[in-house]
Amino acid sequence: MDSLDELLHQAERAHGHLCAGQILGVRMAILGCRRLGIEDPRGKDRKRLVTFVEIDRCATDAIGTVTGCRLGKRVLKFRDWGKMAATFVDLASGRAIRICARESSKVLAKEMYPQMEDKNQQQMLAYREMSDSDLFTEQWVRVTIGPSELPGYKGERVVCSLCGEGINFNRFVRRQEKTFCLSCAFPEDRYYQPIP
Structure with missing residues (x-):
């Protein structure tokens, strides 16, 4: 997998700008892949990963950039729950992990950079530096994906x-x-x- 800086650059190009949500999305996707042991989600491991996103904001574009998961490939699933969260599913092992951004990370960003008045700039700097445990909660979950939800499914038209x-x-x-x-x-x- 590319470095954090390279992935942030790719996410910025794909989304049109870099913001705190993009940084959260990139870090969330890196963490999800790492926890599942998926080293190359856009390359050799591309057929293993399905990602469920719970928000239609900047982070979702970043997650797609890192994982290679896209709606058109039927491996990015959107659930409109309004949460800065995503679940990463390894089809090969059946394991899945749900990662959610902590609300407390915003307060921590302000504490880390009190001299900065711009909230987005505070968060952008802090979200690059915070530990995964300061940024996210992690929960191993079970996700059942039926055959009709998988890529390549040829159903009745x-x-x-x-x-x-x-x-x-x-x-x-x-x-x-x-x-x-x-x-x-x-x-x-x-x-x-x-x-x-």
Whole structure:
């Protein structure tokens, strides 16, 4: 794996800027891979790792940069829980570790650099230097990933009886011998509403 500085540079290029969240994400991913014994997540170990992220912020882009996990490869899974946390799953061993940023790290950053008024700058410096135990909590967890969630899964592709759009990976509902996409089956849960 590349050095912390090199990974931060790659994360900055991929995300567009470097911030405290990017540093947390890079360090979180390094720690997760290290705990699982995954030395080269973007190379020889790339088919071993699945990562679940719990926030749609800067750290998620950094985690993807370090691990090589991407939504399009079906190895980055997003759970919108609003937490600065990620779970790293080793498909080869079945082991998984959930790593969460400690809220206390913000206070510690302020204590480390009280002369700095800019909170982001305080955190950026401190998050490079803090120990893993000051930055994160770690918990070994069990994650069950079904075959339809894995890369390369070739599931049934069907067409929605109402909107006519194609649906992949069993993301449909059957009612009264008709097939509906989740958007048509549960219109109240749509993230969009059609304009007539």
